Amino acid sequence: MTTTFSLTRRSLGGLAAGLLATPALASGAAAWPDRPVRMIVPFGAGGAVDTLARLFSQRFSEFANGQTLVVENRSGAGGMVAGTYTNTQPADGYTLMMADVGANVVGKELNPKLPYDPMTGFTPIMQGAILHAVLVANPSVKEKTLAEIIEAARAKPGGLIYSSAGVGNISHLAMALIEQRTKISMIHVPYRSGSESVTAAVRGDSHFTFPSLSSAMAMIKGGQVRPVAMGGDTTSLLPGVPPAREAIPGFEAAVWYGVVAPPGMDPVLADRINAVFNQVAAVPQIRKAVEETQAGRVVGGTRAEFGDFLRREHDRWSQVIRAGGISVE
Numbered sequence: 551m552t553t554t555f556s557l558t559r560r561s562l563g564g565l566a567a568g569l570l571a572t573p574a575l576a577s578g579a580a581a582w583p584d585r586p587v588r589m590i591v592p593f594g595a596g597g598a599v600d601t602l603a604r605l606f607s608q609r610f611s612e613f614a615n616g617q618t619l620v621v622e623n624r625s626g627a628g629g630m631v632a633g634t635y636t637n638t639q640p641a642d643g644y645t646l647m648m649a650d651v652g653a654n655v656v657g658k659e660l661n662p663k664l665p666y667d668p669m670t671g672f673t674p675i676m677q678g679a680i681l682h683a684v685l686v687a688n689p690s691v692k693e694k695t696l697a698e699i700i701e702a703a704r705a706k707p708g709g710l711i712y713s714s715a716g717v718g719n720i721s722h723l724a725m726a727l728i729e730q731r732t733k734i735s736m737i738h739v740p741y742r743s744g745s746e747s748v749t750a751a752v753r754g755d756s757h758f759t760f761p762s763l764s765s766a767m768a769m770i771k772g773g774q775v776r777p778v779a780m781g782g783d784t785t786s787l788l789p790g791v792p793p794a795r796e797a798i799p800g801f802e803a804a805v806w807y808g809v810v811a812p813p814g815m816d817p818v819l820a821d822r823i824n825a826v827f828n829q830v831a832a833v834p835q836i837r838k839a840v841e842e843t844q845a846g847r848v849v850g851g852t853r854a855e856f857g858d859f860l861r862r863e864h865d866r867w868s869q870v871i872r873a874g875g876i877s878v879e
Contacts (some may be wrong), residue, residue, distance in 0.1 A: 592629030628716030629653035652718035681846030683781030713756035724803035
């Protein structure tokens with residue numbers, strides 16, 4: 551059976567307009583950017599994500615028609631202040647965001663009233679970097695290993711305090727995972743950035759924190775906090791510090807950041823932005839700086855790969871949030 555469709559003059563005109571618009575969109579994307587681009591950072595200055603954003607901004611103009619990448623810190627609510635703001639901006643390529651797990655993956659799990667859904671509220675652009683996470687303790691803590699800390703927490707439920715970079719941040723979720731896997735209970739005190747959470751441990755306001763290694767390295771070198779365990783693999787930057795999975799089999803936690811745009815961005819423009827950031831990420835000095843100053847590695851890759859990664863992270867950490875009854879009030 552053959553089905554015949556008739557085309558009216560109006561429909562033919564619409565088809566022609568669509569075909570003509572395609573090269574126009576491509577041409578507009580190729581011209582991006584023609585003015586400075588804002589990069590919204592969901593935490594305060596000095597933390598790992600802020601450092602990474604500013605590192606990328608140093609070489610951005612070389613691949614972006616000479617335009618600058620302006621870093622703008624909008625901290626609060628575990629990154630969701632920045633997420634809410636970015637979600638409402640035009641998808642024109644001039645407002646981007648450094649993504650992290652709280653604002654861009656599990657925000658709706660943490661706060662059902664959040665005005666956007668992280669899984670649909672952004673256009674994934676590129677995964678930026680994966681950084682080592684490390685559990686550190688105030689030097690006054692007498693327990694030296696993670697196993698000893700777990701036993702101390704069992705003996706005195708609620709007697710130990712840990713700080714984090716915010717509710718739903720990896721520094722929070724990693725500690726919540728430890729609590730759930732070992733059936734212990736500690737007190738959580740959230741701060742506004744990784745550097746602030748480390749400072750809390752230095753002052754003795756908390757006993758522990760689980761930040762990125764880059765946020766804690768200066769304090770570790772200065773003896774102001776003591777490294778206890780790595781979230782993932784060991785690193786030559788902290789010889790002798792064991793992985794947490796030695797005490798908790800299967801444990802894995804890493805800090806990651808990426809680039810996202812507001813929702814509804816034209817795919818041609820999104821691909822152009824992805825290409826620019828991949829060029830920045832490929833600069834040897836950038837990769838070396840991430841390795842040496844942030845104890846991590848640059849990832850890069852396609853938009854689809856980053857989108858798939860975000861969905862896997864959502865499935866993984868949502869279980870921890872639900873099991874722990876974690877929420878943002």
